[in-house]
């Protein structure tokens with residue numbers, strides 16, 4: 001069936017005689033919030049984290065009960081992860097494109113499809129609430145019958161649609177899909193794309209004092225002990241604060257990839273370390289736990305408060321000094337043995353957790369961030385003591401923000417020598433070492449056989465030593 005213009009006209013005639021649904025219809029406010037927030041992400045390129053922040057989030061989100069907020073987040077994550085497939089379904093089910101500017105209608109349809117095809121929401125309720133939202137929205141009202149017909153059809157053809165997505169997924173946004181293929185080749189890009197459509201598992205980093213009992217912790221937590229040393233919890237969502245060891249600070253949540261850069265310093269006992277972009281502090285905790293006296297610096301005083309809370313729980317606060325300042329203004333007059341620059345980046349390595357990233361970023365953002373990282377790295381280099389190590393890392397998948405920045409730095413700094421990453425330093429990730437000795441991690445890494453527990457965030461790391 002194609003939803004024809006004729007049906008739309010009939011639908012318009014029918015709906016004009018029907019009263020608008022009550023605004024307090026159960027479940028409607030959550031769908032309306034999801035529609036609005038999806039629009040803000042796709043059209044205004046606002047970040048989902050900001051829009052669903054529990055204090056400063058979108059007013060329609062904040063007006064919801066916690067259960068409905070969780071539902072809105074699930075709807076948004078699903079809509080964005082599968083956006084290419086959902087958008088292609090809309091195009092296939094309509095005999096002509098939706099009117100340009102009908103973004104409210106698009107949001108209602110995408111959110112409806114996401115629930116019907118991927119979420120545990122009864123089809124009739126997803127359809128009913130989508131139609132109700134359309135009838136309340138003055139710009140979508142005349143399409144209420146189309147919403148009804150299209151979503152009912154999706155419910156009937158669910159199995160076919162899912163088989164079609166599995167066989168030939170449609171990737172979105174296009175610029176990001178093309179860039180991944182250009183960088184990593186078609187085969188790896190397809191694996192990365194598939195991982196981007198699954199939820200990221202939760203990984204934990206064990207305190208050094210607990211590492212000798214890593215298998216015991218894996219058993220107690222029902223986790224997998226990864227070859228990298230991180231623990232991977234079986235599900236992608238759980239109340240981590242209720243797990244054994246949380247209160248006692250035996251571990252902290254940190255993706256297996258994110259845990260790698262700070263380990264590249266090796267033994268830090270008694271050394272002075274600087275974490276240039278420290279918050280929220282996963283890597284600061286690693287540096288302190290490895291025995292360093294850490295200066296944790298970040299531009300954001302608010303994010304540093306979170307870092308301080310995390311270090312307190314882990315019992316590592318007394319090994320760290322926090323400084324809220326701009327790295328470019330930081331010139332303490334004495335060098336550090338270890339300097340980590342985990343620089344701000346496009347975050348394209350975290351798409352499994354933040355599927356809004358490719359929709360809110362553009363290629364020009366990547367170029368600008370790469371320039372900023374290069375300048376930050378130049379400044380970070382001035383803070384390294386003779387003989388000290390400098391590690392540059394970020395969670396971008398793009399070599400413009402990784403390999404290129406490291407190469408430019410090498411070429412311009414004769415006083416620093418690259419220290420290639422060695423296979424024995426990164427068990428399980430040996431294949432991620434590049435010819436230049438950098439580490440290039442992607443979600444295609446850490447293939448454990450079962451797709452539900454495979455993968456890792458994308459990360460880049462390069463290590464240099466300041467000549468004595």
Ligand SMILES: C[S@@+](CC[C@H](N)C(=O)[O-])C[C@H]1O[C@@H](n2cnc3c(N)ncnc32)[C@H](O)[C@@H]1O
Pocket residue numbers: 276277278279280281282283284297298299300303325326327328342343344345
């Ligand atoms: C990728 S996050 C760091 C994550 C952190 N290393 C961790 O492992 O938890 C980048 C951080 O850089 C900080 N930042 C951005 N520009 C900065 C600057 N000019 N000086 C210092 N910090 C900056 C941001 O506030 C943000 O917290």
